[in-house]
Amino acid sequence: MTSQRAIRPALFDRLPGRPIAAVVAAAGVLAAVLVGRGGLDTVVGCGIPQDDFASQTASEWVTNADHVVVATPTGEKETGREDFTEGSLKYAADRDVTFRAEKVLWSAGAPRHALGDGFDLVAPGWRVYRSGTRVKRTAAAAPRLETGHTYLLALRWVDGAWKVLGEGAAVPFDDHVAGRGEWCGRVLGEGDVALGERFSREDDSSLEEDVWGKGEDAVSAALRSAKKS
Numbered sequence: 572m573t574s575q576r577a578i579r580p581a582l583f584d585r586l587p588g589r590p591i592a593a594v595v596a597a598a599g600v601l602a603a604v605l606v607g608r609g610g611l612d613t614v615v616g617c618g619i620p621q622d623d624f625a626s627q628t629a630s631e632w633v634t635n636a637d638h639v640v641v642a643t644p645t646g647e648k649e650t651g652r653e654d655f656t657e658g659s660l661k662y663a664a665d666r667d668v669t670f671r672a673e674k675v676l677w678s679a680g681a682p683r684h685a686l687g688d689g690f691d692l693v694a695p696g697w698r699v700y701r702s703g704t705r706v707k708r709t710a711a712a713a714p715r716l717e718t719g720h721t722y723l724l725a726l727r728w729v730d731g732a733w734k735v736l737g738e739g740a741a742v743p744f745d746d747h748v749a750g751r752g753e754w755c756g757r758v759l760g761e762g763d764v765a766l767g768e769r770f771s772r773e774d775d776s777s778l779e780e781d782v783w784g785k786g787e788d789a790v791s792a793a794l795r796s797a798k799k800s
Contacts, residue, residue: 622737629797637682684728
């Protein structure tokens with residue numbers, strides 16, 4: 572029997588936060604796919620974010636995270652594969668991504684778990700069709716976490732595994748600059764307006780907005796001055 576389980580990315584299954592941004596993200600990516608905008612023809616929407624833990628502001632990061640780290644994926648393998656016996660879709664899978672922790676910018680006074688030099692996260696993977704076509708699965712308004720890029724991540728130890736707090740706690744960080752790098756399957760510069768971040772930045776009080784275009788020192792300063800909520 573063909574599986575009827577909804578296919579959804581594992582990393583940000585329950586990513587709250589920015590309902591307006593979520594609608595804009597979904598609409599913007601869908602439109603880009605329909606018109607074949609460069610780089611997006613293999614991306615299946617970014618979804619609507621619903622966070623397990625509040626993840627927008629510096630206060631929410633220091634309240635809910637165990638560590639904030641600059642990290643680079645060093646490898647990946649398929650996990651959570653689901654095969655389909657009918658239809659054009661052959662199987663869908665997530666990715667188990669291995670990271671190298673380049674620099675820990677902040678840690679809780681009593682973290683739930685120590686962070687070593689390396690760690691793993693489950694991230695969105697692929698849809699593979701019987702034709703051989705592979706289509707990227709994307710997380711809700713967030714990076715896919717791909718090799719060849721660097722990220723700023725707020726991590727929490729949950730049920731024996733590391734998880735990102737939510738969509739606001741995974742920031743592209745190529746060249747150690749916030750907003751530069753991979754986002755929702757695309758490569759952006761910090762001067763670009765990310766698809767799903769192009770809502771009113773004037774009203775955005777997130778840590779991501781505060782450090783956009785800046786480096787590690789700005790992130791560390793924001794976390795040091797933040798108070799737990």
